[in-house]
Amino acid sequence: MNDDIRPNRLLQALAYGVAIGTSLLFLYPYWWMLVSAFRPTRNILSAPLRPWPETLNFQIFSEIGRIGGVDLSTYVVNSLVITTLSTALGVIVTALGAYALVRRPKAPGFSLVRYGFLVTIMYPYMLLVIPVYLVMFKLGLLGSYAGIILFLALGPLQFFLFEQFFRKIPNEVIEAAVIDGASEWQILTRVVLPMAAPITATVAMITFLLNWAQWFPIMVISRSPDTYTLPVALLSMNSELGSNFQGIMALAVLTTLPVALLFLFAQKRVMEGMAAGAVKG
Amino acid sequence: MTDILATLSRDRIFYLFVAPFAALTILFGVWPILLSIQVSFTASATALRPNPTYVGLANYVAVLADPIFLASLGRTLLYTLLSVVANLAFALGFAILLDSRLLKRGSLFFRLAIFLPVITPDVAGYVVWRWLYDRSFGALNAFLTMVGLPPFGGLSSFDTAMLAILIAELWHHAGFYMIIFLANLSIRDRALEEAAHLDGATTWQRWRYVILPQLRPALVINSVYALIQFLKTFTVVVVMTKGGPNDQTNFVSYYAYQLFDQARYGEATAMATILFAIVIGLSLTAYRLGDREPGQ
Incomplete structure (x- = not known):
């Protein structure tokens, strides 16, 4: 845009000041967490503001090797397994479901499925988890990985992103395939899925980030800490009396770092995807 | 009848596609x-x-006659109102700043800094905030003391607990609302x-009469999302305050969960149903208000 008002120098300096100041305030908790993970608790007590650790000592990660009677490595593996499998399952199930609902919106029963899903995502999530406990009990899935993974599979953002994408596929593309004699299965696997590769990658990335952060359903469905993930372990460690402050910060680092790095690696995809998924909702 | 059967048989592959989705929706939703x-x-x-x-x-009568629930509902609504306004104002202000020609460089860095908390596991974020506010460990009060300001009561004081968790939640959520405003500004x-x-x-x-009306879609979406988000505030309470001090942050979700924990299932689920009705009612109202405004 051609504008004859030259940005005022003072205003510009002010804008940078606000932007930099706010950004640093938003990032400071990460820095404090990281520094505190490397400082003995008594040192933090005497100087909470020290901007870097006295020494770079990784000792704490072996000190928190067992939390609540379970190996730290178990929580790490649980986090990886539960997040990966629920993401894979969620992407496949949601993509197929959204595709069918978009292609045949008037098929008997389909609008019921859609409304059922929309009502579910309106229900206060934390209060949904409570009756889910009863359902898991009735299905015999309480305390199982299967129960946790199945529950985490569906999410609103994922569904809206796929629905939005499939709606934008021009009818002509599909009709051309029909005229060429392709079956619905062939249309899906040879026409639609190749087109859907980028959106699938976006949805998978976002689902992974969201499911990694999950804690309440995992805590409720679990029968023992053996199926806890990192956030759940962190929460139970934080609730203990006489907290090991340094250990809590080290565990918070372990919980945060993988997804923070993954996000920075795919930031454009994640931010654009989340904005697009929300705008549909 | 035969028509329906013909449709069903022609579309059977779509029923196959939708079956797992429908099964999960029914089992763990409906x-x-x-x-x-x-x-x-x-x-x-x-x-x-x-x-x-x-x-x-x-159970509904008991819940609606329960003074703790009514107080909890009042505080939930107050907290929701304050949070929606604070988050949207912050997100809109920062989006406008990032979109303006005043910032020529560094826009991506600023955006990442504000958005990073959104994908940070909320438990981890709130655990760090809880300790940041801590009187003896916390960096916040150490800083205030250093620069000669009075200490911040944080989570332990009745007057500041709600503000303290509002700030922590704003840190976690505002980046999401910001990117929606930014997406709207860019088109x-x-x-x-x-x-x-x-x-x-x-x-x-120009801002008031040209740009702001064009931001209506983002404003409506963000208001509805934020309303739903803050009405069901839960994790931050579990991690940071456990409803205290003196029930000041004992919001409806948390109170219902406590009743459930005490095996008072009937009252807990009655509360859940009431909150569900409030969420749906307020969201629909927000949509309506957003659609009805003239000038588009």
Whole structure:
């Protein structure tokens, strides 16, 4: 845009000041967490503001090797397994479901499925988890990985992103395939899925980030800490009396770092995807 | 009838595609919601038995007569209102700043800094905030003391607990609302602004009468999302305050969960149903208000 008002120098300096100041305030908790993970608790007590650790000592990660009677490595593996499998399952199930609902919106029963899903995502999530406990009990899935993974599979953002994408596929593309004699299965696997590769990658990335952060359903469905993930372990460690402050910060680092790095690696995809998924909702 | 059968048979592959999605939606969505509503009409002590005792609306009456619930609901609504306004104002302000021509460089860095908390596991974020506020460990009060300001009561003081968790939640959520405003700002019609400028509109007039009306979609979406988000505030309470001090942050979700924990299933599910109705009612109202406004 051609504008004859030259940005005022003072205003510009002010804008940078606000932007930099706010950004640093938003990032400071990460820095404090990281520094505190490397400082003995008594040192933090005497100087909470020290901007870097006295020494770079990784000792704490072996000190928190067992939390609540379970190996730290178990929580790490649980986090990886539960997040990966629920993401894979969620992407496949949601993509197929959204595709069918978009292609045949008037098929008997389909609008019921859609409304059922929309009502579910309106229900206060934390209060949904409570009756889910009863359902898991009735299905015999309480305390199982299967129960946790199945529950985490569906999410609103994922569904809206796929629905939005499939709606934008021009009818002509599909009709051309029909005229060429392709079956619905062939249309899906040879026409639609190749087109859907980028959106699938976006949805998978976002689902992974969201499911990694999950804690309440995992805590409720679990029968023992053996199926806890990192956030759940962190929460139970934080609730203990006489907290090991340094250990809590080290565990918070372990919980945060993988997804923070993954996000920075795919930031454009994640931010654009989340904005697009929300705008549909 | 034959028509329907013909459709069903022609579309059977689509039923196959939708089946797993429908199964998960029913098992972990529709069924638990119906179960929850059913339990809300039963006596807690019998709720989990095969033949529960139905008590009609007794649980709803008990909940609505419970002074702790009413106080909790009032605080939930107050907290929601404050949070929605604070988050949207912050997100809109920062989006405008990032979108403006004043910031030529570094825009991506600023955006990442504000958005990073959104994908940070909320438990981890709130655990760090809890300790940042801590009187003896926390960096916040150490800083305030250093610069000679009075200490911040944080989570332990009745007067500041709500503000403290509002700030932590803003840190976690505002980046999400910001990118929606940014997406909306990037697709606005810039020719309109140029025309307004040529017509002699001031910067303020351009913002108020040209740009803001075009941001209505993002404002509506963000209001509805934020309403739903903050009405069900839960994790931050579990991690940071456990409802305290003196019930000041004992919001409805948390209170219902506590009742559930004490096996008062009937009242807990009645509360869940009431909150569900409030969420739906307020969201629909927000949509309506957003659609009805003139000037588009």
